Amino acid sequence: MYDSRIEKVLFTKEQIERKCQELGTMLSNIYKGKIPVFLCMLRGALPFYAELIKNITIDMEMEYMYANSYQGTKSTGVLNIKLDIGIDIRDREVLIVDDIIDTGVTMTKIYKELVSRGAASVKICTFLNKPNRAKGITIEPDYYGYDIPVKYVVGFGMDYNNIMRNLPYIGVLRQEIYQKG
Numbered sequence: 001m002y003d004s005r006i007e008k009v010l011f012t013k014e015q016i017e018r019k020c021q022e023l024g025t026m027l028s029n030i031y032k033g034k035i036p037v038f039l040c041m042l043r044g045a046l047p048f049y050a051e052l053i054k055n056i057t058i059d060m061e062m063e064y065m066y067a068n069s070y071q072g073t074k075s076t077g078v079l080n081i082k083l084d085i086g087i088d089i090r091d092r093e094v095l096i097v098d099d100i101i102d103t104g105v106t107m108t109k110i111y112k113e114l115v116s117r118g119a120a121s122v123k124i125c126t127f128l129n130k131p132n133r134a135k136g137i138t139i140e141p142d143y144y145g146y147d148i149p150v151k152y153v154v155g156f157g158m159d160y161n162n163i164m165r166n167l168p169y170i171g172v173l174r175q176e177i178y179q180k181g
């Protein structure tokens with residue numbers, strides 16, 4: 001039933017769907033009376049985004065961004081935007097939707113970029129929260145689905161060497177596989 005490369009299933013398809021319902025209901029209340037821009041961070045956030053928006057009961061706009069940060073010799077790499085948002089976000093309520101927050105380095109840069117464009121508000125929603133961050137240095141998610149231990153997970157958008165994103169559940173990758181790569 002499950003992929004042999006998975007050591008342990010953390011969240012089943014059913015658990016994921018339930019959590020997305022919960023988050024969707026909560027976010028619909030939070031943004032009631034506004035037309036927020038839900039920003040899908042390609043590529044990993046796509047399955048979470050698709051599941052989440054099914055549970056949004058207010059008007060909203062869907063936008064996409066594909067960005068990463070180049071880690072040079074310094075830990076403060078620059079943000080590399082490969083695909084930018086299609087609209088002007090000045091005075092808009094923006095919700096960044098991503099699969100997982102780990103060190104938070106990339107998210108902090110994206111957050112600052114969106115704030116600099118004059119958004120009315122910028123909030124962060126991730127499905128998973130891997131608390132792997134130095135407090136006060138990088139950003140925290142405003143909303144998230146589950147806390148997970150500091151382990152490498154795949155599925156529901158999350159990859160290992162760019163594969164396994166299509167698994168409908170989230171699992172911990174076997175250590176042997178992780179080491180081989």
Ligand code: IMP
Pocket residue numbers: 044098099100101102103104105106107130151152153154158159160
């Ligand atoms: P951060 O900048 O360290 O917060 O990491 C950001 C990105 O790293 C996430 O958006 C994911 O794409 C990736 N990432 C972090 N942890 C994992 C994991 O356990 N599995 C798969 N991808 C991960």
Ligand code: MG
Pocket residue numbers: 041042043044045098099100
């Ligand atoms: Mg990502």
